[in-house]
Amino acid sequence: MALFTSLRLLALSLSLASACPQLQKRQGVNSTVPEENRFFAYQESDDWGRLNPAWELCQTGTQQSPIPLRLDQGLSRFHTLEFNYPNTSSGDFHNWGYGPATTFLGENGAGVTSLPSAQFDENNVNETVYLASWHIHAPADHSVQGDRSKAELHLVHADAQGNERAVLAIRIDPGNSDSGFFRQLPAFIGFNSTGESRPNTSMNMNLALDEIDRFSDFWTYRGSLTSPPCTEGLRWFVARNIMFVSDEQMQDILRVSTFSARAEQEVWRHDINSD
Numbered sequence: 120m121a122l123f124t125s126l127r128l129l130a131l132s133l134s135l136a137s138a139c140p141q142l143q144k145r146q147g148v149n150s151t152v153p154e155e156n157r158f159f160a161y162q163e164s165d166d167w168g169r170l171n172p173a174w175e176l177c178q179t180g181t182q183q184s185p186i187p188l189r190l191d192q193g194l195s196r197f198h199t200l201e202f203n204y205p206n207t208s209s210g211d212f213h214n215w216g217y218g219p220a221t222t223f224l225g226e227n228g229a230g231v232t233s234l235p236s237a238q239f240d241e242n243n244v245n246e247t248v249y250l251a252s253w254h255i256h257a258p259a260d261h262s263v264q265g266d267r268s269k270a271e272l273h274l275v276h277a278d279a280q281g282n283e284r285a286v287l288a289i290r291i292d293p294g295n296s297d298s299g300f301f302r303q304l305p306a307f308i309g310f311n312s313t314g315e316s317r318p319n320t321s322m323n324m325n326l327a328l329d330e331i332d333r334f335s336d337f338w339t340y341r342g343s344l345t346s347p348p349c350t351e352g353l354r355w356f357v358a359r360n361i362m363f364v365s366d367e368q369m370q371d372i373l374r375v376s377t378f379s380a381r382a383e384q385e386v387w388r389h390d391i392n393s394d
């Protein structure tokens with residue numbers, strides 16, 4: 120069994136090396152996510168650090184995401200989080216290979232600092248970050264009290280240089296009414312329709328914030344990308360409120376999604392909710 124697994128991993132890494140040497144397709148501004156949708160498998164996330172030397176942090180990092188969250192960790196009292204999103208943002212709506220996604224870059228060559236912005240403080244320094252993209256994982260990456268939501272929306276924010284700096288996470292579950300955020304979106308694109316996208320799709324990102332009371336309560340910690348290369352130096356905010364969608368909306372999301380939750384990581388130097 121062990122031998123079989125390691126041979127399978129070896130085969131996978133060899134095919135990566137030959138078929139797909141470049142990590143180019145962008146999830147955030149300056150991010151590196153695999154060009155091929157099935158470049159790495161979430162089912163084997165414990166082994167990512169061994170698949171590619173560039174992904175070593177997935178194995179050795181001290182601030183890897185996601186981590187299990189609990190109410191007795193308290194909610195953040197030390198950090199502010201404020202938004203300055205316009206009511207209309209336009210981006211490239213597509214499927215990132217694991218579920219629905221939108222990238223807000225590249226329209227008319229506009230720069231990072233023209234994107235919707237948010238502000239937070241870390242070590243008493245105010246930082247402004249810019250909404251580069253969003254994507255959905257199913258099931259959720261973060262569990263709370265051991266409970267895992269059906270999906271999780273990640274709002275990926277970059278600094279003014281275009282480097283990923285903060286991810287704002289919103290858990291999604293079925294409730295008893297539909298979500299205005301999802302209602303405004305065009306029909307979802309299936310994950311196996313490679314390359315298909317709807318450029319210049321307009322959406323109101325404030326609807327997503329409003330549905331969870333604009334991150335009125337959250338956990339925050341020092342973390343990483345939840346996919347290779349597992350880059351650290353990101354600040355995470357996980358909203359306490361859950362975004363509720365109708366059963367039909369939940370099924371629409373799940374229909375075009377595939378398993379995309381990384382195994383939870385040990386809490387180490389994450390400084391959960393501390394300054």
Ligand SMILES: *[C@@H]1O[C@H](CO)[C@@H](O)[C@H](O)[C@H]1NC(C)=O
Pocket residue numbers: 204205206325
């Ligand atoms: C967005 O719309 C809301 C309600 O419709 C309004 O209160 C708010 O001022 C608008 N924000 C901007 C930036 O236009």
Ligand SMILES: *[C@@H]1O[C@H](CO)[C@@H](O)[C@H](O)[C@H]1NC(C)=O
Pocket residue numbers: 199201238239240243244245
């Ligand atoms: C950072 O900016 C926010 C929003 O303008 C403000 O509420 C907060 O007090 C500022 N924090 C610091 C430490 O300057």
Ligand SMILES: *[C@@H]1O[C@H](CO)[C@@H](O)[C@H](O)[C@H]1NC(C)=O
Pocket residue numbers: 148149231279280281282
């Ligand atoms: C990406 O990051 C590098 C290094 O920080 C920076 O020089 C470059 O301008 C960034 N690219 C974009 C598109 O912002």
Ligand SMILES: *[C@@H]1O[C@H](CO)[C@@H](O)[C@H](O)[C@H]1NC(C)=O
Pocket residue numbers: 309311312
């Ligand atoms: C992939 O898409 C094709 C048509 O675009 C469809 O017939 C097929 O069932 C899909 N496969 C999966 C696994 O969703």
Ligand SMILES: *[C@@H]1O[C@H](CO)[C@@H](O)[C@H](O)[C@H]1NC(C)=O
Pocket residue numbers: 209226227319321
């Ligand atoms: C995107 O859509 C807006 C409004 O719908 C339009 O004004 C703009 O020209 C479009 N841009 C591109 C590149 O198609």
Ligand SMILES: [Zn+2]
Pocket residue numbers: 254256273345
């Ligand atoms: Zn994500």
